Amino acid sequence: MNIIICDDDRIQVKQIEQFLSAREGYTIFAFHSGAELLQYGPPACEIAILDIKLQDTLGTRLAETLRERYPEIDIIFISSYPQYVTSAFHVKASQFLIKPINRKTFLAEFDYILAERGSRHFRWVVSNKSSIYSLLPSEILYVEAYHRHLFIHTAKQKITICGKLKDVCEKLEGYGFVLCHQGFLVNTRYIERIDGDTIYLTGDDSVPISSRKRKGFIEQYSQIISRHQIDTL
Numbered sequence: 001m002n003i004i005i006c007d008d009d010r011i012q013v014k015q016i017e018q019f020l021s022a023r024e025g026y027t028i029f030a031f032h033s034g035a036e037l038l039q040y041g042p043p044a045c046e047i048a049i050l051d052i053k054l055q056d057t058l059g060t061r062l063a064e065t066l067r068e069r070y071p072e073i074d075i076i077f078i079s080s081y082p083q084y085v086t087s088a089f090h091v092k093a094s095q096f097l098i099k100p101i102n103r104k105t106f107l108a109e110f111d112y113i114l115a116e117r118g119s120r121h122f123r124w125v126v127s128n129k130s131s132i133y134s135l136l137p138s139e140i141l142y143v144e145a146y147h148r149h150l151f152i153h154t155a156k157q158k159i160t161i162c163g164k165l166k167d168v169c170e171k172l173e174g175y176g177f178v179l180c181h182q183g184f185l186v187n188t189r190y191i192e193r194i195d196g197d198t199i200y201l202t203g204d205d206s207v208p209i210s211s212r213k214r215k216g217f218i219e220q221y222s223q224i225i226s227r228h229q230i231d232t233l
Contacts, residue, residue, distance in 0.1 A: 002042045006031045006062065007051035007078065012099070016049055016078075019106050034062045045070045047113065052079035052088065052096075060084070063091040074113050115174035124171060126152065128161045135159075137175035142186040142207050143168050153205065178220045180209040188224050 003026050007013050013030050020028060029045075031037040034057035048066055050059040063075050074094040077084070078101060088096045094116070095109045123134045135152070144151040145165035152159040169179055176188045180199055190201045197214075200206045209217060 001026050001047070002045045003028050004031065004037065004041065004045050004048040004050075004066075005029070006034065006037045006048070006054065006059075008032050008055045009051065012051070012078070012101075015101070016106070019101075019103050020110075022107060023110070033057075034059075037062065038065060041066075041069070045073055046117070047074045047076065047110075049076045049078060052077045052084045053081055058084075058087075060087045060091050063093065067091070074117060076109070076113070112174070119175045122175070126159065126161050126163075128159070131159075133159055137172055137177070137187070138189070140172075140177075140187050141190050141201055141203075141205055142184055143172075143177075144207075145183045145185075155203065176224055178217055178224070180207060180213055180217045182210065182213075184208060188221050191221070194218075194221075 003020065005013050005016050005028060007016075010032060013032065017028055017030065020026060027042075029040075029042050031040070034054050045066070048063070048070075050062060052059040054062070059077055059079075063077075066073055066075070075091065077088045077093050077096045078099055079096070080099045082098055085096050094113050097106065097109065119137050123136055124140075126133050126135065133152075135154070139154050141153045141155065143165065144153065148162055148164075150161050150163045150165065150168060152161065165179075165183065165185060168185055169177070172185065177185050178188055180186050184207045186199060186201070186207050190205075192200050192202055194200070194209065197209055197211070198206050199209050
């Protein structure tokens with residue numbers, strides 16, 4: 001995987017390179033101006049980390065060109081200027097981080113973007129006595145467990161398989177699923193509202209939320225929502 005870093009602050013570039021040294025399997029291309037990046041950028045790139053205000057151009061303008069060159073790219077903006085957040089929305093940035101950048105926060109958001117990229121291609125393959133199913137995480141509304149059976153609810157069907165909800169949690173971890181009850185794993189992208197002990201989903205579906213898990217669930221759900229702010233505004 002190729003990663004571009006473009007910031008006219010050389011110290012900032014070194015800091016991000018240091019952050020990314022905690023991860024393996026990536027080739028980093030560092031640039032200090034938009035012109036340099038456009039001239040010497042790699043033939044393929046998956047993630048670009050751009051300063052929003054470079055000396056020779058705005059990061060948002062650079063992002064538009066990069067999207068034409070690399071259609072599947074994810075863009076992370078870094079900036080000391082929060083007033084540019086709205087402009088970042090317009091070029092569909094994956095994240096906007098305010099300087100100074102915290103290592104823990106940066107790596108958490110970086111890992112989340114990697115998981116999102118993986119979810120575009122990942123399929124959960126399950127089977128029962130009669131059929132084999134290949135499911136995208138985005139297709140699943142929630143998974144219900146009862147005794148040794150799992151009921152996978154999608155907008156079109158309910159699939160029954162044998163298994164443990166614990167294993168499903170591990171399989172779908174990082175794709176927006178949160179355990180709201182000892183017997184229910186919900187896809188947070190379909191939540192419309194939470195009212196008392198019930199979570200209402202898109203359509204007519206609803207799932208319970210236990211009092212024991214409510215606080216932790218709300219915290220996890222809030223974190224996921226904050227990560228999707230750019231996409232939903």
